[in-house]
Amino acid sequence: LPAMSTELLPSWGEGEAKAAIVDFVTAVTTEGSSDYVPPADRVATFDNDGTLWSEQPLYVQLAFALDRIRDLAGDHPEWRDTEPFKSVLAGDMAGVIATGKHGLAQILAASHTGMSSEEFSRIAADWIATARHPKSGKLYTSMIYQPMLELLDYLRKNGFEIYIVSGGGIEFMRPWAEKVYGIPPENVIGSSIRTRYELRDGQPVLMRLPEIDHIDDKEGKPVGINKFIGKRPIAAFGNSDGDFQMLEWTTSGEGRRLGLLIHHDDAEREVAYDRTSAIGKLDRGLDEAPERGWVIVSMKTDWTRIFPK
């Protein structure tokens, strides 16, 4: 067993977090164990931003939206004098933020709707193929967490069905999640806008409308899980209070359960943030994790490596 452990999850240090994961997986996969769970019920759900990849200094999907506004600006001369577009085009993030929720909704509508789902899928795939992180200069798809890739792989090898359950856009993630994480489109759950089936030049398309369908965050995560999967997960992984209800829903089911939160406490190798962060705020989760038996992963001490080589 010790020989096995050194091969398992190689980017995880030999601490409590790794032990909790391995204990859980061993318990639920050991036939005859009272904790045994048949493969069909081994459902594990993962948040994406800040759990599988970096979300600082701003959500990748927001970077995509801002890039797309800049791309489309040539067709919209009126944007030069209209907020929130004026601030986006000036690179004035404080100005963008000052436009509030209404401004953000306008940015999302202009960048994410008005095309077919298939067109949007290509736009997102094309963007992610070349877009780079503003600080590291690396592709966003290489700003993923090596220990989490190993964890996904470990769970898959143990018969788990893995889902992304993210506040991010479902159709933004699906075009690349399989290549990057090995998670196919049908296992990606996220926030969505409404679509409408219509004929365009005689060909059917699903047009993306500027109307919210589902916000897959906080209480919306268990709702999305129940709608899309129809089973309660036995393991859930997140990094912020937006994952609180997903972990609560998961770990309050009967039998052995695992809830785990990534704590971004490594300012040197990534970014340190938690209770007061505008992005990925983790406050209630830190307070209640001990009493709820949730595992807190310190990126600083539990992970020997952050990003893939």
Place this chain on the structure above:
Amino acid sequence: LPAMSTELLPSWGEGEAKAAIVDFVTAVTTEGSSDYVPPADRVATFDNDGTLWSEQPLYVQLAFALDRIRDLAGDHPEWRDTEPFKSVLAGDMAGVIATGKHGLAQILAASHTGMSSEEFSRIAADWIATARHPKSGKLYTSMIYQPMLELLDYLRKNGFEIYIVSGGGIEFMRPWAEKVYGIPPENVIGSSIRTRYELRDGQPVLMRLPEIDHIDDKEGKPVGINKFIGKRPIAAFGNSDGDFQMLEWTTSGEGRRLGLLIHHDDAEREVAYDRTSAIGKLDRGLDEAPERGWVIVSMKTDWTRIFPK
């Protein structure tokens, strides 16, 4: 090959319908063929009512709703004098129908909402375990079509991922679809009501609200497919004009595709209905199937057996 064919789909007669199915599956699974489709993209979607099981003389879920109103009537003395409940309790179907869409919505709200998703799942599972068809006296779950069970099995053996895409309720079907059809909860797509995550005595539950979330019929089927699966099917199976857009969406994609409609034309062994039926109306589909290359299956001549032994 002829020896194989007699073993394949044994309840299908040796006609054009069976040949079209076998030709399609052979083409998309033959490596090196120009029609080859990798397993991850072999998505097949099936309507449920009238395609996998009987829907006459009334939708099974409606029978469930009416039974449940009768079960709950003791707690609702006011129903004795209030439509649509008065007609339900009097067994007066014409009276129920006369209450129209508003009456039906009240029946659905009273029978399908106000409990948690897990409670509803148990209620549906308990009901389907004993409920019987009003004419045959058989369990509803034995009023399924043997040729379609063989087709599901044939597709699964050829690497297809199979989904139900039904106008019926997603949480009504999920509790029994795996046992009856071998289709797990996460592969069942249907109409849904909204749910709300809340704490009840400190335990989280998803409460079923009397608000429509998604109507998975007609244009709603491609919308649901895109939302839940994120891939366009290569094969779609239905029986009514409610499946028209699902077949249109499926067969207008690139490459080899299969669209198939079950025609209920066997009054002796099941029920004969199509263009003017209130349930399972098939009119436009019959007209346009030839030009669209969709297969029409005659239950009378293409199926040597209807129900399992």
